[in-house]
Amino acid sequence: MQLDTEFHIDEEVHKRRWSVLAVLCLAVFVTVMDGTIVNVALPSLVTDLGATTRELQWIVDAYLLVFTGLLLAAGSFGDRYGRRRALLFGLTAFLGTSVLAGSMTSPGSLIVGRGLMGIGAALIFPATLAVLTNTFADPKERAAAIGIWSAMSGVAVAAGPIVGGWLLEHFWWGSVFFVNVPLIAITLVGVAAVVPESSDESTPPLDWRGLVLSIAAIGTVVFTIIEAPEWGWVSANTAAGAALGVALVAAFVWWELRVPHPMFPVRIFSNLRFSAASVSITAAFFSLFGFVFLITQYFQLVRDYTPLQAGVRTLPVAIAIAAASVAAPKVVESVGTKVVVAGGLGLMSASFLWISTASAVTAYVEIVGQMVVLGIGLGMTAAPATESIMGSLSADKAGVGSAVNDTTRELGGTLGVAVIGSVFNSVYVGALRAGELFPQLPDIARGPTEDSVGAATIVAERMPDGLVSAYLGEVSDAFLSGLAVACTVTAVVAAAGALFAARFLPARAEASQAGAPDPAAGGAREPGVLPTT
CATH class of the missing domain: 4.10.860 (DNA Excision Repair, Uvrb; Chain A)
Known part of the structure; x- marks a missing residue:
């Protein structure tokens, strides 16, 4: 894998480049994990704060909304005023707002706290990839570093339910936010000690x-x-x-x-390498976030696992993502970016078709196989596609390129949860209404049952013993019907992404760059010396 050209960095920065990567990966892990860790705390928020279903939705979504909405602006801020400075500001804000969110006493105030956390996250995430791109001068090393960075991002999504489940087994719901404090404190020390400063030397007006x-x-x-x-x-x-x-x-x-x-050079989308890679990232994270949304409910509501048991059972997908992300750059050197990215999305599509066959008694070893295929597919897609995005831009536009990459991830995830959630709910409710027992229930029981399987279990506790088994059987069947259709839709999206990558993504980076000027920079990219501290 090769970027369009090499550039030179300070020798001291070069010596500590792997330490820089370790610090950046920790920052990414904390930021991304927070997007999924809260999901396992939702039942506790109902009990302790009296949150309604709509309030629970916004406790999850407020963070994502602010995070995504500010990514492009935050990337531009880092380019102009310094990526290291953006990291320090963002980490400090994230630490303070994590404490604030964990201390809230009402659903409304927690929603506000989650939104404020999104501001810090938006400053952190694009700065990490921009610093990475400006720290590794060797194209092969940079591709490997991006693979590790991408692996950490994917692992963090899957790790959220595991970490959150363990915390809730031992502490109160606020612990899922307070866990950020020591992690961010360590990261702040690391950033101050080893991360170099870099920015756009031209510093145009904002x-x-x-x-x-x-x-x-x-x-x-x-x-x-x-x-x-x-x-x-x-x-x-x-x-x-x-x-x-x-x-x-x-x-x-x-x-x-x-x-x-x-602030955002729109003309970069005329570069097929950039635009096709962006579409691939969107499709991949649409599928991943849709998977996390579905599998956590399946484990807890159909298989009756505790939050910790459910979280631990998602570990295979995290391991597969990490392994494939690290291996992907080497595979790209052999067969090219197009084959790897399209193949990765194809594997993701196949995994969702397989997951759609799951039942209430599917052996866990089979589910492990499904998750491993999914994780390998994501790892093969995300790392090479991310390198294609970053390799399409000049080094001084790394913050904007990183912000676009991050925005496609978050938009893909948002679409995944929203679209797949909507499809699932529509099929779930339709299947319930077509059942034998559900239509005979009083309104006071039908409404909560349609809201969620979790509410259905509460309804079951108040039913006559003779009806409970049949009622829960219909609810489980309806859930599995929704799961099957939602997974099929996800498979179609991943397959469409694979076809798009196969058609428009250049076979190799060299082919896309041969004699082509950088559209973001308005001309050929020239080597240069990046500012460092």
Whole structure:
């Protein structure tokens, strides 16, 4: 795997490059893990804070909404004012808001705390990849480092339920936020000690209008996606939100094409290597987040595992992601980026078709096989696609490239949870209503049962003993019907991503760069010396 050209860095920075990578990986792990760790705490929030179903949704989604909405702006901030500085600001903010969130006493205040955590996360995540890109000068080493970075990102998604499950076995719900404090403190020390400073030497004036438009556009799109399952996908509210989102995206693109110093160089999407890799990342994380959403419910609600038991049983996918992400750059050297990325998405598609056959008594060893195939597919996709995104830009645009990469991940994840959740719920409710016992239940029992399988178990505790078995059987069957259809939809999305990568992603980085100027920079990329401290 090879980037378009090499550049030179300070010798002292070169000597400590692997220490820099270790610190960056810890920052990524904490930030990404927080997106999934809260899921296993939701039942405790109902008991301790009295949260409603809608409040639970926003406790999860507030973080993602703010995180995604600010990524492009945060990447631009790091490019202009320093990636190390952005890391320090972001980590400090994330530490403080984690303490704040863990100390809240009402659902509404916790939602606010989660949103504030998203601000720090948005500063951290793009800065990590930008620093990495500007620390590793050798193309092969840089590709390997990106593979490790990508592995840590994927592992953190799967590790959230495991860490959260263990904490809830021993502590109160706030521990899922307070666990960030020691991890971030260690990371702050590491950043201060080994991470070099780098920035865009040209330091053009900040594109304030572009910044505001990017936040408004991404925020509106994500908000609409999150709310669409509640509003209804064909409702007036969803249509209005979609129309406003499209209008804001169009306004943002129009402005960025005409402003002398754009925050986000839109023309980089004319580079097939960049655009095809972005689509691949979106499809991969759509599938991953959809999987986490479904499998945690399957383990806890159908198989009746505790949060810790459910979390531990997702470990195979994390291990497979890590192993495949590290191995992917070597495989790319042999067969090329196109084959690896398209093949990875193809494996993800196959894994979801396999998962769609799961039943209430499927042997865990079979589920392990499904998760391993999924993890290998994601690892093969994410690392090479991320390298393609970063290798398409000049080094001084690394923050923006990282922010685009991170935004595609978060948008993919948001779409995965929203779309797959909506499909699942629609099929689940339809299957319940087609059952024999459910239509005969009183309204006070039907409503909670339609809301979730978790609520259905509470309803079962109040039913006559003679009906409980038949009732829970119908609920389980309805869940599995929703799981099957949702997994099939996810498989189709992953397959579409594989076809797109096979058609448009260059076979190798060299082919895409031969004689081509960098569209973000307006010309050929030249070697240079990056500023360091």
